[in-house]
Amino acid sequence: xxxxxxxxxxxxxxxxxxxxxxxxxxxxxxxxxxxxxxxxxxxxxxxxxxxxxxxxxxxxxxxxxxxxxxxxxxxxxxxxxxxxxxxxxxxxxxxxxxxxxxxxxxxxxxxxxxxxxxxxxxxxxxxxxxxxxxxxxxxxxxxxxxxxxxxxxxxxxxxxxxxxxxxxxxxxxxxxxxxxxxxxxxxxxxxxxxxxxxxxxxxxxxxxxxxxxxxxxxxxxxxxxxxxxxxxxxxxxxxxxxxxxxxxxxxxxxxxxxxxxxxxxxxxxxxxxxxxxxxxxxxxxxxxxxxxxxxxxxxxxxxxxxxxxxxxxxxxxxxxxxxxxxxxxxxxxxxxxxxxxxxxxxxxxxxxxxxxxxxxxxxxxxxxxxxxxxxxxxxxxxxxxxxxxxxxxxxxxxxxxxxxxxxxxxxxxxxxxxxxxxxxxxxxxxxxxxxxxxxxxxxxxxxxxxxxxxxxxxxxxxxxxxxxxxxxxxxxxxxxxxxxxxxxxxxxxxxx
Amino acid sequence: xxxxxxxxxxxxxxxxxxxxxxxxxxxxxxxxxxxxxxxxxxxxxxxxxxxxxxxxxxxxxxxxxxxxxxxxxxxxxxxxxxxxxxxxxxxxxxxxxxxxxxxxxxxxxxxxxxxxxxxxxxxxxxxxxxxxxxxxxxxxxxxxxxxxxxxxxxxxxxxxxxxxxxxxxxxxxxxxxxxxxxxxxxxxxxxxxxxxxxxxxxxxxxxxxxxxxxxxxxxxxxxxxxxxxxxxxxxxxxxxxxxxxxxxxxxxxxxxxxxxxxxxxxxxxxxxxxxxxxxxxxxxxxxxxxxxxxxxxxxxxxxxxxxxxxxxxxxxxxxxxxxxxxxxxxxxxxxxxxxxxxxxxxxxxxxxxx
Ligand SMILES: Nc1ncnc2c1ncn2[C@@H]1O[C@H](COP(=O)(O)OP(=O)(O)OP(=O)(O)O)[C@@H](O)[C@H]1O
Ligand SMILES: [Mg+2]
Numbered sequence: 001x002x003x004x005x006x007x008x009x010x011x012x013x014x015x016x017x018x019x020x021x022x023x024x025x026x027x028x029x030x031x032x033x034x035x036x037x038x039x040x041x042x043x044x045x046x047x048x049x050x051x052x053x054x055x056x057x058x059x060x061x062x063x064x065x066x067x068x069x070x071x072x073x074x075x076x077x078x079x080x081x082x083x084x085x086x087x088x089x090x091x092x093x094x095x096x097x098x099x100x101x102x103x104x105x106x107x108x109x110x111x112x113x114x115x116x117x118x119x120x121x122x123x124x125x126x127x128x129x130x131x132x133x134x135x136x137x138x139x140x141x142x143x144x145x146x147x148x149x150x151x152x153x154x155x156x157x158x159x160x161x162x163x164x165x166x167x168x169x170x171x172x173x174x175x176x177x178x179x180x181x182x183x184x185x186x187x188x189x190x191x192x193x194x195x196x197x198x199x200x201x202x203x204x205x206x207x208x209x210x211x212x213x214x215x216x217x218x219x220x221x222x223x224x225x226x227x228x229x230x231x232x233x234x235x236x237x238x239x240x241x242x243x244x245x246x247x248x249x250x251x252x253x254x255x256x257x258x259x260x261x262x263x264x265x266x267x268x269x270x271x272x273x274x275x276x277x278x279x280x281x282x283x284x285x286x287x288x289x290x291x292x293x294x295x296x297x298x299x300x301x302x303x304x305x306x307x308x309x310x311x312x313x314x315x316x317x318x319x320x321x322x323x324x325x326x327x328x329x330x331x332x333x334x335x336x337x338x339x340x341x342x343x344x345x346x347x348x349x350x351x352x353x354x355x356x357x358x359x360x361x362x363x364x365x366x367x368x369x370x371x372x373x374x375x376x377x378x379x380x381x382x383x384x385x386x387x388x389x390x391x392x393x394x395x396x397x398x399x400x401x402x403x404x405x406x407x408x409x410x411x412x413x414x415x416x417x418x419x420x421x422x423x424x425x426x427x428x429x430x431x432x433x434x435x436x437x438x439x440x441x442x443x444x445x446x447x448x449x450x451x452x453x454x455x456x457x458x459x460x461x462x463x464x465x466x467x468x469x470x471x472x473x474x475x476x477x478x479x480x481x482x483x484x485x486x487x488x489x490x491x492x493x494x495x496x
Numbered sequence: 497x498x499x500x501x502x503x504x505x506x507x508x509x510x511x512x513x514x515x516x517x518x519x520x521x522x523x524x525x526x527x528x529x530x531x532x533x534x535x536x537x538x539x540x541x542x543x544x545x546x547x548x549x550x551x552x553x554x555x556x557x558x559x560x561x562x563x564x565x566x567x568x569x570x571x572x573x574x575x576x577x578x579x580x581x582x583x584x585x586x587x588x589x590x591x592x593x594x595x596x597x598x599x600x601x602x603x604x605x606x607x608x609x610x611x612x613x614x615x616x617x618x619x620x621x622x623x624x625x626x627x628x629x630x631x632x633x634x635x636x637x638x639x640x641x642x643x644x645x646x647x648x649x650x651x652x653x654x655x656x657x658x659x660x661x662x663x664x665x666x667x668x669x670x671x672x673x674x675x676x677x678x679x680x681x682x683x684x685x686x687x688x689x690x691x692x693x694x695x696x697x698x699x700x701x702x703x704x705x706x707x708x709x710x711x712x713x714x715x716x717x718x719x720x721x722x723x724x725x726x727x728x729x730x731x732x733x734x735x736x737x738x739x740x741x742x743x744x745x746x747x748x749x750x751x752x753x754x755x756x757x758x759x760x761x762x763x764x765x766x767x768x769x770x771x772x773x774x775x776x777x778x779x780x781x782x783x784x785x786x787x788x789x790x791x792x793x794x795x796x797x798x799x800x801x802x803x804x805x806x807x808x809x810x811x812x813x814x815x816x817x818x819x820x821x822x823x824x825x826x827x828x829x830x831x832x833x834x835x836x837x838x839x840x841x842x843x844x845x846x847x848x849x850x
Pocket of ligand 1: 014015017018019037038039040041042043044045046386387396397398399400401426428
């Protein structure tokens, strides 16, 4: 059966910003649609309207000519519209299985069979009985996808589903999506990765500042034309100049081990590496292979033996993040909504989370609000966060803008070493360009970076040296010039 | 047609309006209950909420009851804001009273300006010690603070019982379960001749000001706020999460202990079995009714204090059991939770047009 979904003159206005401005669009099953746009263009808002999470100020939605009244997510579910959100909606302490069945009234046993079938069919191997908090971001995303599939949806909306998947996982997902599409499910796909759009989609709609600016067929487009449509101007491509390698060592990790009490975390085994000044060390790997543990050990959220980390000739293994910041380290974690920021707090309060003694945010134990606000305004303008209201709760920033705020917060302090984990997850091409530029600039200023990323392109573009993490072990450290993405792929899979 | 719609963003006005709505609904429901019991609802409500505070004496009694409620609730707000569920304030109050009472008894024959401060300090320390038990068990042994703090309430009451019946009972007291009267130097001064309101109210007001300052102006308050929202973020920022947990318990224990001191060195003047009509539990309601905000807590403590007084007058004039006071407290909490629904949803009235 054919499915036809029509969005008609939808408008959604927030105080200070028109998120959707009279948008009309039509979709038919059998095709995969891409929805593109810069950070804050209004893509998530539009699909949240389709899934009943946000109620538009004006406009109607029709599914097969029926006007839908979508007042809540359950209305959307009833009408067979499924959605995978940009930010995870899972109960961290419940098991995967419990998360999957929580809003279903089918019997547990039959559901379990159904889930097993889905996992086999689309190749999503996940242990159903472990708590979600032990899953990597990539695995959580899969749980979300499975949750939609259980309901046999007519329409499946995905808001940046591949941000955390590896190339391998992504191409597996694409196979599944193509299969869904052949099976008659209408697919709307939001992404910032233009390569994916070219690979996967049939039609593409581009939004800019709340307005729909173009709808076209993929066969008439290429990556550059799409990028230009999104940003409304030509993007320059950036490239890292090969730095003259310095031999001035900044950080050295020696025999670092981490054994977790939690059986679902990855143990780190015998980690050894060093980074010189002005260098970027890239760490590749499939998500869930110990990256988040490595990040936490490096940031001081997990304390290790004092001598296992030597930074600038000081042993700092036993220091907490706050104390490490004083040595000019900065950290940008992967999970910005749950860890790097507090969504319920205002923008400027979130800025104060990264605080050096010298930044004077807190004097004699008192909050120095003016200083923090001044600093926040600088971050917002330097890093193009699209709001001018630093009193806004950070949950109302679009995904990409929140990431800009956090990266900005860490970079503006001009640290000697920046440790970042998937720094461009969810950013639009313009913003990615900007962050990449900034990272390159950091290296040019003779400062160092440890870049943990699941995006191989990003790693190859920015790193001087690359290592691969697999099951908590690092491969030998390679010069970036000698590495190809194929070679990385093989190492990420665990081969030697 | 009526429709319930999700709010995009909870509004600030609604946040402070729902407690008022809850109080209003409590009055309506209370009137209804009185009506069912065969009383004239308005008259009964008048006995309950107006008569008790209509004169100077009544007003002083109101402040007298509101003082411990306010003090404890301020302390609890530190815990609740940072997601630590200390519900054992009653035990911390009792233990604070025991320690300060013990110290006051040591000085029972002496006079001197230095006695009262020592007694007060002893109460605060007693409360802190008692609150440190659930805090330490929670941080180092992963126990649930709700259970531990609650069970410790009963332990403290039994200790008090044992002391006033046994070792500390008044030698000239004909075996009544009570201690000697404290000396005047160990008592909080009365503020007005003939009224029971005492200097403890200043402790409560100081707690309000200090907690406002700490919450909104200090780094410590900021760290508590962050830890309350997310321990993960607190860890990332480098705050010492465990210390923070212990600290909020200590603050809240100190406040409860001080409330205990206020009771025994104020209106009571000795230790006996019933030093608190469950102020420590009722203060939980006060804290939430006041939205964990220092100023809100002042108002909430006054409102809830009336239910104590009203229950007494109603018992005398209308022969209603004084437990109706607790019924009203329960209803306030119930309606508060119910009207909090409005924080996240709004009710839309939709005309019949299609
Ligand atoms: N509740 C809200 N209050 C105020 N502004 C909001 C609210 N929700 C969203 N916005 C604003 O609406 C705009 C559109 O946001 P939306 O999340 O739809 O962007 P997006 O296209 O999905 O961006 P991204 O690629 O970064 O995820 C943004 O500027 C955002 O700041
Ligand atoms: Mg979005």
